[in-house]
């Protein structure tokens with residue numbers, strides 16, 4: 365079962381003790397959620413006024429995202445002035461997130477890449493979606509258009525809900541247990557399909573066998589109502605004002621309710637890990653007896 369490891373860190377920029385650093389990396393790599401209950405993201409008054417006192421009508425879909433490559437913001441109907449406030453707020457969250465990784469996970473700094481930043485003001489509960497996109501079903505993260513070829517997906521979240529509402533998750537069993545449950549029944553990729561998907565621009569780059577099996581696992585978990593109802597799991601409410609980190613490609617998770625969340629994605633090559641054997645890539649390779657990426 366997924367465990368929660370807590371650290372009493374209060375500052376994004378650190379410093380963090382050597383003990384905190386070791387605890388953090390060990391917990392994350394073995395598939396725990398790393399909870400920092402005292403690490404909040406402070407909002408400015410203009411940000412509060414804009415994004416917390418209305419109903420989130422300015423959001424197009426479920427998330428607003430920031431691409432750090434050009435600081436472009438997507439997914440919002442905000443006007444130019446509002447967009448400026450939104451962008452500054454998200455860039456600050458991205459900067460704080462990076463500072464925390466440097467302070468708490470220094471062993472990752474030389475290989476980690478910072479991905480997109482998102483702000484999630486929309487209530488999760490009751491949101492309509494297809495079963496495949498339904499994040500209220502337990503799953504491990506794997507995205508059809510973005511193959512990672514084994515790279516880890518590390519995500520950092522901060523609940524900034526101003527009304528005392530938690531971000532309510534379910535957390536599942538350990539990755540290897542979930543993998544063993546489905547592995548024997550996952551179909552092989554169709555010959556040549558990864559080239560075709562990349563050529564048509566459906567995937568960004570080639571989908572490796574690893575990506576294929578992770579996507580299958582993601583889909584099979586979400587589609588399996590018996591597993592959703594009675595597979596090993598626990599509920600956990602992430603209170604407002606807390607931050608947590610988790611390898612979402614490894615830890616089965618489902619977001620059941622909550623709104624007003626920040627999220628920052630990082631990618632880490634397996635070789636950059638302290639213990640690569642714990643990665644989904646190496647676990648699947650061991651279980652299947654062959655290389656997958």
Ligand code: SIN
Nearest residue numbers: 484499531617618619
């Ligand atoms: C997810 O990664 O499945 C959703 C997490 C969240 O928005 O709380």
Ligand code: FE
Nearest residue numbers: 499504505612
């Ligand atoms: Fe997810």
